[in-house]
Amino acid sequence: MGIFLKLAVGASLLGTEAAEAAEEGGFGLNFNILEANLINLAIVIAILIYFGRGFLGKVLTDRRSAIEVAIQEAEKKKKDAAAALADEQQKLAQAQAEAAKIRSSSETAAKSAAAAILAKAEEDIQRMRETAVQDMGRDQERVIRELRQRVVALAVQRAESDLSSRLDQSRQHQLVDQSIASLGGF
Template sequence: MGTFLLLATAGSAAASELVEATEEGGFGLNFDILETNLINLAIIIFVLFYFGRKFLGGILTERRSAIETAIQDAEKRQREAASALAGQQQKLAQAQAEAERIRATAEQNAQTAKEAILAQAAQDVEVIQVTGVQGTNADQERAIAELRQRAAALAVQRVESQIGNYLNDGAQQQLIDRSIALLGGNS
């Protein structure tokens, strides 16, 4: 308040000098405190400063509090987002590892299946070859047996046709008796 009074007295001294300069015929300011309502203006400014400071300070404090809360919320959301990102990156890494494991397993299963198929094909070829050889051998034996039967049938036919020429009744009786004796009969 002391500063205000000092300014007021300095202002009145300056005003009186200007008034004198104005009276001499120029432009000037009126610094008479009572005439210019300088005291009223000072009171209004003081009241506005004193009461306005609390009001404006409260508004600014609330605004600052709201901004700090918003910043804290934003930082919290940022931390949560970073945590979620880290979790998702970890899940991605696990999924990639699982995909790699599945791919490796699939390749191993494919290789095993390929080897099994090749082994089965080799066995099948061997079985076909054995079956073919057996079939050829069976056909050959069948053909040989058929030829033997034909040869025997032809031989019997030939013997029968020639036996009538070589055997008479006495020779036939002698042959029959010898056959019976060989079989164990009495003659």
């Protein structure tokens, strides 16, 4: 307690000297050890160092431990993040490989589907050609049959008209009699 009293008295003396120096118009330093209370200040600093060293050392040790723990946690998080990144990059590579595989198989499937469609289209075209040829053959036969029927009808019509103009009644009897005689003679 005496030390604190001396500090208080020393501080007040310093304050009065500084006030006196300021009143005189300047500022000055007092190098008198006893008047300036340098001994008291040295004792207070020594006591603070002696008693505060444990407290301050504990605070600094705790702070250092907290910093070390934070650094270790940060390093662990960094390692975890690096592992997660590597895992995700591996998954990405697998996904890209799977996408390339799917793309390749879809291209192959598309090519085979296109080839199948072209083959089917070619087959359909060939069948249509054959059907068209058959239809044309039937149409041609029908047209020829119709033409024959017309030619026959025209020939019969012409023969009838020619016969009717060239045959008279007596000539018709004579032809009928000849035809009967050639059949066996009734």
